[in-house]
Amino acid sequence: MAMTDQASSPQDQDTIPKLLDHNARVRGNRPAMREKDFGIWQSWTWAEAAEQIRALACGLKDMGLKDSDKVMVCGDNRPHLYFAMTAIQAAGGVPVPVYQDSVAEEMQYIYEHAEARFTIVENQEQVDKVMEIMDRTPALETIIYNDPRGLRHYDQEFLHRYADVQEKGRAFDKANPSFYADSVAAKSGKDISIMLYTSGTTGRPKGVMLSFDNMILSGRNCAEMEGLTETDSMLAYLPMAWIGDNIFSHAQAYVTGYCVNCPESSETVLEDLREIGPTYFFAPPSIFENILTTVMIRIEDAAGFKRKMFHYFMDVAKRVGLDILDGNPVSGGDKFLYWLGNLLVFAPLKNVLGLSNVRLAYTGGVAIGPDIFVFYRSLGLNLKQIYASTEASVFITIQRNGEVRPESSGKPMKGVDVKVADDGEVMFTSPGVFQAYFKNDEATASTKTADGWVHTGDAGYFDSDGDLRIIDRSKDVGKLNDGAMFAPNFIENKMKFFPHIREAVTFGHEKDYVAAFINIDVESVGNWAERQNLPYSGYTDLAGQQPVYDLIQDCVEQVNADLAADDNLKSSQIKRFLILHKELDADDGELTRTRKVRRNIVSDRYDELIDALYSDKSHCEVEAVVTFEDGRTDTIRADLQIRDAKVSDTGSAAARPAVAAAE
């Protein structure tokens, strides 16, 4: 390395591998990663991580990795896969993480498009998938796997064990002692650090190329604003192929030196969360919703005294919790009650959820229900919303401490400029703006202007506090036949805020009225059904029951009352709805891997149901094909009923105040 310790400044550490060297020098004995394995938290210090990474990087070079080669990385959150990401970068390649639950066809497209020669995967499951697509991805030469279990009889020459590659690397390193340092020094901030495929609600996935500067500057700006340090810790449990994980569990950890913890398995995340007690936490709204649903179900099952105590103190928290968190003045009596509530309810609850030590929690991706958001904040959890995108290396806007308003997305992040174009589309420019889409200049040109402004595709506006509010995806915003605006996501989010509703898809563009498909939440509605002594055998059965329809109709009518209160949205009330007989699923292509609805696929697949919604039929027979995890398919038949929901005239009398309405 040319630079000395004295000379090393943030400007010199402009790539992830350079930051690794820096961390190994200045905090070599601090933990870099932990993983629960065989029931015990195993840890790697920064110095140990650096050795692992160096060995793998040299091994990859030894096996013929060339400069700028794309290397696919696929598996659950495992330290060795995070090491692999850095090792690929150090050897001059570009890591491309892939969603680990992708089916073989999805993987094939990405592997082929990226022209990858190498892939590093976690275990037999991923090896099997990659081998299945190998004859259709001619560029792919080498598969490296980490966990050898079940792979004993796989003797193909292109299969290599991770540890063996590292062994080769150590030998290569001895023979070529200057390779690693030279290879790391050859890259700078402008070079591509990583490529991520966006899941894409429309069309094929696009490969977003991000530079080292994009990742490091975005991560550093956030870390500086929030005061993150090497003593923080993070739980890495969201897919490695998702931009957020790459910032929170990778780039930011390298920038600040904090420890990233990998759960034992995807089923043990909540337990591991409790054991680790992270200080910095990200979860999409759906996870916060699930946790809240579980808590409420358990409280309803608890003894009467506990239940009353919980509700009493939660009322206190709702009244004063937000003010206390924001540092606003509250009366002495309320302060005492909140203190007592914290002692008896809030602190134990946070402890059970593993959120005791969290001093900074983010949520984002889609809108979070105001009730859910307020629930966590009133417990004293500093939960904030961010408005993020892959093309921005996560951060666009963020809610500032003391200025957290549930319905807004906050103010532009440090270093980010946001504007609303004349047609209402939100645009931004920042140090995190992506370089280009891989092999897709057309899409790059239509998304990014020459002077670096990016079209988000979201419609939004700045409110009187200067906070950004997002209404909907611009391309989804349509018009009803009477000319009124129709914002489907906005209405769907309102519905999804009810714990009984897991997913909703609304229709209305160029129609006379708005109609909706609904997926119930099996856990929540199932628990409700048990209380009503309502027997059911599974999702399809439960979804078709009259009392469940009544329950959902109540929710829909409350949404209607909310919408009626707003002049712009009055026409968007839901006139007719049905409960789908199957859950929308990513394996069937109806959702993206990040659980966003693919509208065109849903409307193609269920066009007869949509026709029925816009007729006067009271039920409709339907067949649906479901795909199992192993790729087999089966058909479900059902006779769905269609309900008319009551539409409110004005919001004046019965309606609740509109919580998240766009004025």
Place this chain on the structure above:
Amino acid sequence: MAPNDTAVDMGTEPGSQTGRQIGDVILNVENVSLAFGGVKALKAVSFDVNEGEVRAIIGPNGAGKSSMLNCINGFYKPTEGTIAFKGESHHAMETHESASQGIARTFQNIALFRGMTTLDNIMTGRNLKMRKNFLWQALYFGPALKEELENREVVERVIDFLEIESIRNTVVGRLPYGLQKRVELARALAAEPDMLLLDEPMAGMNHEEKEDMCRYILDVNDEFGTTIVLIEHDMSVVMDISDRVVVLDYGEKIADGSPDEVRANQRVIDAYLGVQHQ
């Protein structure tokens, strides 16, 4: 790098990592008969089991399958005949003797400690490997703690192998049936047996649970080279995973051979489908 390298690279191999190799006869059953008063449960049954194979015992209800397993296990004493395990011949063996020689089993009706956690249940499988006496164990610290940790490591590998991490601290009585069966298998595996006796491991399971269980049985056989003797009703399962099958009917052996041979055997077809009486 010392502690981590071992932690990371240890893969899946508990104990002696051999992989599957079909070897010599490990269990030889000769002319075993068993009578309960006037009822003859087994009538001069003879068969052998080779090291490393998956051997199935099938037959209609009341054919004497579980009785056979109980004799091998030492739970029942055969009225006549001998059972030789690893060349050592016994007329009758105590259950703890068979366990210490490397035979472990699961039961048709789950026999777990319902009030204990998954982890504790599996730890009981290590009971015979614990050498420290009662006093040391009562003191806990020192040698007993060291021993506990060593055994815990074996147990954790079994937990990892059967992918039951998420229920490690769950009380067994609260688990669904399919998982309880898997915990029972885990407890048997924790004893690091040379031969595993499985009494209807798939009874009462749904299709998916059965597939999982088949996978695990084959993996155990493949990864650790454990010899497996299983009783099963589900013919498709038996035919798919066994190397050789022995068929019992009314306490008698009516067929013995590869799944294909057994499937074609007229006496087996008659026993299962019934014979038309003229």
